[in-house]
Amino acid sequence: MLVWSSASRLRIAHAAEDPVTKQQTERKVYADGVRQTYLYIAAGASEAVYGKGKLALPGNAAIEGGDFIPSTAFPTAEYCGHCHQEAYAQWRQALHSNSFRTPFYRTSVNLLIHEKGIAFARHCDSCHNPIAVVSGSLDAHATADRSFDRDGLTCMTCHSIQQVDSKLGNGSYVLGVPAVMVDADGKRIPGMVPDAEILAHLDRHSQAVMQKIYQSPEFCSACHKANLPVMLNDYKWIRAFSAYDEWQGSKYSKQNPLVFYTADYTTCQGCHMKREAIMLREPGAKRGMFTSHRWLAGNTAVPFYMGFDEQLKRTTEFLQSGNFLNVDIFGMKTSGTDALQAPLGSVPFKVDPAKTLETYVVIQSKAIGHSLIPEVRDLYEAWVSFKVTDAKGKTVYESGYLRPDGTLEPGAHSFTNRPVNSAGDFVDNHRVWTIHSVAYDNSIPAGRSTLVRYRFRVPDGVQWPITVRAAVEYRHLRQSYLNNVLGEGHPAYPVVEVTSRSRVINAGDNSVTPALATDNPDWMRWNNLGISYLDQLQYAEAMDAFEHVTRLRPDYKDGFINLGLNDIEWEKYADARAPLEKALALAPHDARALYYLALVERRGHHPEQAIADLEEVLSQYPRARDALRELGISYYQQHRAEEAVATFKRLQNVDPDDLAAHYNLAVLYRRLGMKAEAQKESAQYAMKWIDPGAPTYSLEYLRKHPEISNESVPWHVHADDAHEMSTAKAGAQ
Template sequence: MNETRSTRVRRCLLMIFLFSSLGLFAWSSLSIFRTAHAAEDTTAKEQAARKIYADKVRESYTYISAGKSESVYGTGKLSLPGNASIEGADFIEPTAFPTAEYCGHCHQEAFAQWRQALHSNSFRTPFYRTSVNLLIQEKGIAFARHCDSCHNPIAVVSGSLDAHATGDRSFDRDGLTCMTCHSIQQVDSKLGNGSYVMSVPAVMVDERGKRIPGMVPDAEILAHPERHSAAVMQKIYQSPEFCSACHKANLPVMLNDYKWIRAFSAYDEWQGSKYSKQNPLVFYTADYTTCQGCHMKREVITLKDPGSKKGMLASHRWLAGNTAVPYYYGFDEQLKRTTDFLQTGNYLNVDVFGIKAAGSDDLQAPLGSVPFKVDPRQTLETYVVIQSKAIGHSLIPEVRDLYEAWVSFKVTDANGKKVYESGYLRPDGTLDPEAHSFTNRPVNSAGEFVDNHRVWTIHSVAYDNSIQSGRSTLVRYRFRVPDGASWPITVKASVQYRHLRQSYLNNVLGADHPAYPVVEVASRSRVIKAGDNGVAPPVPADNADWMRWNNLGIGYLDQLQYAEAMSAFEHVIQLRPDYKDGYINLGLNYIEWEKYADARAPLERALSLAPHDARALYYMALVERRGHHAEQAIADLEEVVTQYPQARDALRELGISYYQQHRAEEAVATFKKLQEVDPDDLAAHYNLAVLYRRLGMKSEAAKESAQYAMKWIDPGAPTYSLQYLRQHPEISNESVPWHVHSDEAQVMSTGKTGAQ
């Protein structure tokens, strides 16, 4: 076929284009092959170096024996008595972790925030080092893995916490670095004590998504930000379960040579709060909020940071309650931000609720909403209600023996002269021993207060006045206005917070140190006249009257004063007849009072307002079961569990109901579901041990029996607490739920002032 000249030209151009494209494709493929090959080569070298390093560490590494808890913790785990795990189950050299400064080249805002935050100072502070050094001195450095799995992960995963370790420990100064958190791939929210799985650190993945260990040039990261993000970001980082790895802790047998003890669990407290949406038994409801939703709120950046979106970055200050560390290091911005966080979050509501003559049952309340009369010659008793309004965990959370929050109550006359005061700091900086404080007193086997956070010696807790999320407490104050005082008087109640308590500061820093910051978190004042007092307008922070009565009822309920709680909840439904939880609270009070038959009517009223309300159904199930209506109780609990699959109480009661009705397989399945949420539940261990034995599953029964025996409270523990309370009457008074703070002498002259 004859070709025209133009056809031949077009054909030549097409061939040139095809060959050029093939050349470009081949060059591109070769480039990708070379990059991938380089990544594989780097990975192989890193793996070889890791093996050489790990083999050397293993030659002399001391593994802690799991002992009695072997069935739980296993043996030969490098982090015991902590729970940290590493991909590949072997040591990682410290130099494998890119430094925070390296990350700070680009992430300037996150780095600046991190440097002042508690996470970056989690190991080096004297407040932490004092207690962990005591552990090392008494039990050996290997036992510090229990604490440092969270406070210094690089030390744990590198094998540096060993008597034979000689490597460079310069990483200590940085505690939790960017790449310790951003190398975690999984967590186990059921364990705590550093229950994470850490991979070999990588800041990039290759074209196929394979992690590239070690540092890479900033320019390469900036050229492929999506591959950087794939390496350092996991969806789990935005979940509360991620925080649970460290904000949950227990004291295992291998640490204390005693028995398993739950130390703290901010995660479990969150899960039981209104913010998790996993528990139907909360007093109030709120929008779903994670740990990060409170402690990592997005804020406007002031420094360059490519991780920001629209000029906003999730805060890496992790603002909470630690004022001691920023004060010690002079981190003024962190201290100011922490103080603002505590004061502006509307976390607590303080209500000077009512007043009465001492010995009288005539409580005049709620103050401000009703007129009342005061006889100036009488001894007065004032009721203060503290509501945990917007906190997703307890007040105080975690190490309550070190943190200090208390109620300051002060009465002054018209000339500003002090009439009565409780909850003040004494000249030596210690807290008034009779103050109402939201702390606890752990004691050892000798009945002595466990000072310096020597947690491995704890055998009991003499008292614990913390407030759980969404609950309220009632504090009573009795005083007499002396003759000659000028009326009116002003009553002020406030919640004060200090990190840390004075005796611990003295133990760490010596007696001669500056006074550490005290923050007033919330307060309320009332002016009271002699004689007639009228209605006063509320201030913006005041709750509505129905909620004020509701909070009082909750306080009474927790203090086992059921008749008074009933009266308070009846006021709630009078003010809010449409409020279904008012009726549920009344039913709950009757159940706690063991008046099950009386609980039915208010619960039925609640269900008429909200027919499928899970909270009402749960308590109605308890009434039905007590009334021998087992099938109805099971039906109610099944509906609750359908709505709330992780509701611990509902799962427990449903399992018990199945067990009582000889529905063994369903009972076993339900208790196993409960253990998926809470592996420490004693009822689950006990009932499964019985059920497994009846089903002929002897091995499983033995395991559950061992778990129950290990986690069940020591019958002798209350004896240790009693010894302490006998020696400290002021603390003994605090341990009584309905105690009264008074200007009358409460403590005999014993020379004992209690641990402050």
């Protein structure tokens, strides 16, 4: 580590020894030594080979100069914490600073190292431990001091990033040579600098450690987007997760016209790095407020394990802030009738105590810019806790509870997935390189809703009224994974109730009741139900729900658009025209209505009008993936090859993994005589197209686990018989 001893060192032009030149010399000597034995992994190869590829593959981390750099080139977090005491204190308890050293991550990455070799850990550590990657420490021959492991994502990894590529993920950033100062000409100077030097040249310090990109969602995309490449799994390319792409498709990005609701533009930082009052010394604060470096989100396991009480408290408060989800006990049916009495509270209804009851619970993802749950959802647990009690507090029916061994009962409705391997077994240890399929995925996309049905019978002798309560519970991590990592007998990890709603139900007549402040208005309640029906492929029911919306809000253009969308999904293209035109009468040039109308026009053999509509959509939303895809297809169908190619390339600039773009470009390039380009696109399509055998792996898993196979069906009911069966399956996941 270079340490500056006097102010004269700043003026490198007159210094006896140039620190930049010294750093470059030391770096070259170091890198030459690493390269002699370093095991590179070649892009596109399934086996590791020497002398080829980039230093981080199968990850994407990079550093300026493209060569290794000593870990000692990175100033420590403690060094930064001399002045930035508030940032340091928050960071030390945050997940970023503990991204490598916790047993939860180490268990998974050590399995990878044991099975495939340490070189493949670069895929994970490009995000979890960047210094290990760029220093060449992830190699069988490495002898570097690994003391940097304790800091994971330290100050100078994030604050050295010079650029990112939001299309790649897996650590798709380029680090600059770590520097906390630049000289008078703006040239980055490596090494630590005395505090006095920094305080004397705050502008130069800021220029070295701050970039405009740090305030953008694209900055987060470098790591909060991941895939499993062929060189890792010896199988095929698989998208692992992408919170960034989910944000881009959400209402908060303002890049997608097809969202169900709108909101102000909000970045990842706008939610997870809110400004707050400082408690410690913090030169970066403005008027006593500082951008949070806790990155509050959903990880309660790490602060619980590490004993970070403040971080756990703040994370719990974040989850329970009441902004993110809405639980609506929307309606009720009784056996022997198809009539849904709804929305509860707003209309009188009747309950026959001798009948079986079916309750409709709508969960709305109200203010989340990504899915519920995002990212490695096979490890996290969020579920609906549904409980019916009588007037004496006796449980009548319950779904979504923790069993004595800490596991979630299998009949619960959970917002998770089940990745499986080629044998149809659940990938329980996060051995992601073995994943071949996903048996089901019940996560809620950003801005959408889901309907959960519960059927139960109130036994004779129960004292009425009954109370029906639905809550969304959250735990980080899943019990079986905690057991895999910590063994059985560990303390129970926190379960956070994110939000809930209760209703009291009388036998016989039930009157209208006042709404709570947290309840949605009735038109939105119907709209959320319609969205849920649409996602569950219940088109007739969705149409009825959206018609309720248009009656309650005849001025709401999206109610009519939703009717048109439902008709399109139902393949009733001609019927979709009228509601879409009604929406456009209310909101001329509305991009969402024009997009769906374009699909109707193309199906109705009016291709030029479809193209005109899509072009207008893209004039308003130039990064709209769906509009780019459909416009490219329309150009292709009209034999406008050059325009189709240009449009699909625009789509790939937003989403390089779009299958339609790969397929159509392969065809178009071949027709244009561009054989090399056609071959490249064909190869990408073949690599990313789903394995035709993958569904059989999912079916095998569901066959082995009938107690949860219900969750793979879009439309399903949680019922008494399923409840009894699930409690008997004590050994299931």
